[in-house]
Amino acid sequence: MRNQIIATALMGLSAVSLAAVPVAAEAQSRRVLVCDSVKMKANTGTVVGAVAGGLLGNAVAGNGARTEGTVLGAGVGAVVGHQVAKKNAKKKNCRYVYR
Numbered sequence: 001m002r003n004q005i006i007a008t009a010l011m012g013l014s015a016v017s018l019a020a021v022p023v024a025a026e027a028q029s030r031r032v033l034v035c036d037s038v039k040m041k042a043n044t045g046t047v048v049g050a051v052a053g054g055l056l057g058n059a060v061a062g063n064g065a066r067t068e069g070t071v072l073g074a075g076v077g078a079v080v081g082h083q084v085a086k087k088n089a090k091k092k093n094c095r096y097v098y099r
Helices: 002-028 038-060 063-092
Strands: 031-035 094-098
Touching: 038 063
Parallel strands: none
Antiparallel strands: 031 094
16 A cells, blocks of 8 residues: 555656656747847948948039038938848848747
8 A cells, every 4th residue: 555655656746747847848948030240231231332322422413512412422322221231131141049
């Protein structure tokens, strides 16, 4: 009788411990979106866009307003270049990781 009670208690404890293991594993792993070097690509796009916009602004501006055209073109080009590079970087360098 005593052995039967001990065996029943051990089986009950082992069942509880086996049920607790999957709960602990589920609590630790979750899906996380990881993006690599998005800032670096966006900064490169900003510089390239600013240079291209400045050159285009200088070429399009009138004779007396070349400086203003260059500055305005560089500003608009920097914003456009940053947004395009950021969008392209997010497409290529992001992945899901289970942590």
